[in-house]
Amino acid sequence: MRLQRNVHRRNTLPRRSQLRVERLEDRRLLAVLTVNSTADTVDPGDGILTLREAILEANANPNGATPDEIHFNIPTTDPGYDAGTGAYSIRPSSSLPDINDPILIDGWTQPGWANRPIIELDGTNVDTDPIGIYLHPNASDSTLRGLVVNRFAGYQILSQAPRFTIQGNYLGTDVSGMAAASSTAGIGFGANTWDANVGTIGTNGDGIDDELEGNLISGNSIGVSLVYSDDVVIAGNLIGTNAAGTSMVPNRVDGIRAWDGTNGIRIGTNGDGPRMTRSEMSSREMAPEESICPKLPE
């Protein structure tokens, strides 16, 4: 219930905030913040930068529409590193700060990354307001890339920010991408947008890194949920399968659900690119039990 209340609160943020006039004196150079620990501490003087600290710092540095960037360079000596999986697991003890300024969180920067995400954000220990990453309406033009986000009972990712990009992530699976690692408590959505117009979930089809930009969104209750969010493209993803696309890791209720008040959704590409047919494959062939609801009745 607490989750619902908090989400409701977030969903009733004043629309005026999206129309805030940018104050030029607030513009600064973008910051690149390199996370070097899986810890969840906030201690500016300890010589390590945690993801929580990086988000706080990025929020505190208003930078217009040019995102700050959060990179990763976590050593293999970190206790969150698993040599077996090659992944680095961040297990916050409470939900991370809301992101309220444009951001690029880029898991592709972690040394050892090789075409699959190895930075895991694991919600096992988050009981209150369990959202992996939350983009506040003021965090427009943000990109969340190359992360494994799992085991949050609410949303792995919740975006209320316009012009968002969610790419190259595993949402709802373990770091191997071969098994579900979601929460069966709560609602357990993969990527949810709410009043977040214009966005890309998956590839942008520009010919650069397009295949890597696809997300794996499996093992959730609903994989992708769109609420009051117009003009969103969902393309090049694997939804309801394993990372190899060889077997099903279903989203238990729906693969993609576009709720009422959502218009202009495109699933798959417009056909003028060289490939990016994985969304179509996953929804039509690999997981035929998954449904796509274009518009639900009120």
Ligand SMILES: [Ca+2]
């Ligand atoms: Ca620190």
Ligand SMILES: [Ca+2]
């Ligand atoms: Ca910032």
Ligand SMILES: [Ca+2]
């Ligand atoms: Ca691309």
